[in-house]
Amino acid sequence: TQVSTYYGQGAYQPRLSTFCAESSLDIINIGFVNVFPDVGKGGWPETNFGNQCDGSVYVNDGVTTGLLANCHQIVEDIPICQDAGKKVFLSLGGAGPASGQVITSDDSAIAFADFLWGAFGPVDSAWTSQGLPRPFDDVVFDGFDFDIEWGTDIGTYTSPRYASLANQLHSLYETYRSNNPGSKQFYLSAAPQCAIPDAHLANAIKNAPFDYIWVQFYNDQNCAAANYVEKLGGFNFDDWVNVVLAGSNPDAKLFIGLPAEESEANAGFYIDYTDVVPMVDEYMTKYPSTFGGIMLWEATGSLNNTSPNGNTYADNIKEVLVN
Numbered sequence: 001t002q003v004s005t006y007y008g009q010g011a012y013q014p015r016l017s018t019f020c021a022e023s024s025l026d027i028i029n030i031g032f033v034n035v036f037p038d039v040g041k042g043g044w045p046e047t048n049f050g051n052q053c054d055g056s057v058y059v060n061d062g063v064t065t066g067l068l069a070n071c072h073q074i075v076e077d078i079p080i081c082q083d084a085g086k087k088v089f090l091s092l093g094g095a096g097p098a099s100g101q102v103i104t105s106d107d108s109a110i111a112f113a114d115f116l117w118g119a120f121g122p123v124d125s126a127w128t129s130q131g132l133p134r135p136f137d138d139v140v141f142d143g144f145d146f147d148i149e150w151g152t153d154i155g156t157y158t159s160p161r162y163a164s165l166a167n168q169l170h171s172l173y174e175t176y177r178s179n180n181p182g183s184k185q186f187y188l189s190a191a192p193q194c195a196i197p198d199a200h201l202a203n204a205i206k207n208a209p210f211d212y213i214w215v216q217f218y219n220d221q222n223c224a225a226a227n228y229v230e231k232l233g234g235f236n237f238d239d240w241v242n243v244v245l246a247g248s249n250p251d252a253k254l255f256i257g258l259p260a261e262e263s264e265a266n267a268g269f270y271i272d273y274t275d276v277v278p279m280v281d282e283y284m285t286k287y288p289s290t291f292g293g294i295m296l297w298e299a300t301g302s303l304n305n306t307s308p309n310g311n312t313y314a315d316n317i318k319e320v321l322v323n
C-alpha cells in the first residue's frame with residue numbers, strides 16, 4: 001500500500017527534492033494546472049506551483065498566457081524523484097480559481113488532453129517542431145491527476161467533459177505504448193470529495209479507467225475520516241468501494257485522503273496518525289484488493305508536522321500502512 005501526496009501549493013514550501021528524499025512518499029501529485037484552455041489566456045491552460053517558478057509565462061500568437069515557463073527547480077527535481085522510484089503526476093484543478101475549472105465541449109476536452117500530452121508527456125518532435133511549449137522541458141510525467149473541485153455542473157453529475165479528457169489521455173497512453181514497446185506505464189488518478197456522487201468526477205470515474213481514486217475524506221462533516229475516529233458514523237469508504245467496483249476500472253486502487261497537518265484542512269478534520277491505525281486495519285482487511293493506501297494534503301504540511309520520533313506525518317502514515 002502506498003502514500004500519495006500533493007506538492008506545489010505548500011506555504012513557503014522547500015524545493016521538491018526535499019520530498020524525493022522522503023522514502024515514505026510513493027506518488028507525488030504536482031499541483032496545479034489551475035485554469036483550463038477554454039478560459040485560459042491565449043487559449044492555453046494556466047499553471048500555478050506556488051513559490052516554485054519565476055513568474056515568466058509563454059506568449060502564444062502574440063497573446064500573453066498564464067502558462068508558467070520557468071520552474072527550474074521542479075524541472076531539476078522531478079527526475080530525482082522518479083529515479084528514487086516515485087511516480088510523479090501533474091494535477092489538474094485544485095483549490096481555485098473556481099472560474100478556471102471549465103471545459104465547454106467534448107472537443108475541447110480532447111484538445112486539452114492532446115495539449116497536456118504534448119506539453120508534459122513524452123517529448124515529440126511533432127509538438128516541439130511547431131514551437132509548442134514544454135514547460136518542464138524533457139521531464140515526462142507518469143500521469144495526470146484530476147483534482148476537480150469547481151464547475152457549473154453541480155447537481156447534474158453528468159458532465160461528460162472530464163470523462164472525455166481522461167479517456168483521451170488514456171487513448172494517448174495506449175497509442176504511445178504500442179508504438180514504443182517497453183516504455184513506462186502512464187496513469188490516471190482522481191481526487192473526489194467524499195460526498196457520493198461527487199459533483200464533478202462521478203461521471204468520469206464511471207466512464208473512464210482511473211488507476212487511483214484518492215477521496216478527500218476531509219472538509220465535509222457528513223463523510224469525513226474524523227467521523228470514524230469519533231465514532232459519529234458517516235465515514236463512507238465502503239460506499240466508495242462500490243463506486244470503484246461499478247466504475248470503468250474496477251481494479252482501481254482506493255485511497256483514504258487525509259490532511260497532513262492541522263492547518264491543512266478546515267477545523268476538526270485533522271486526525272492524529274495514531275488514530276489512523278484502526279481505520280487502516282479495518283479497511284485494508286475488508287478490502288485487500290481495493291484498498292490502496294493513504295493520500296495526504298499535502299507534502300509541506302506533513303514536513304511541518306514532524307513528531308518527536310523525528311518522523312514526518314507521511315513517515316508515520318507509511319509505518320501505519322506497512323506495519
Ligand SMILES: CNC(=O)NC(=N)Nc1ccccc1
Nearest residue numbers: 095147191216264265266297
Ligand atoms: C486533493 N485536493 C485537496 O485536498 N484540495 C484541498 N485541500 N483544497 C483546500 C480546501 C480548503 C482549504 C485548503 C485547501
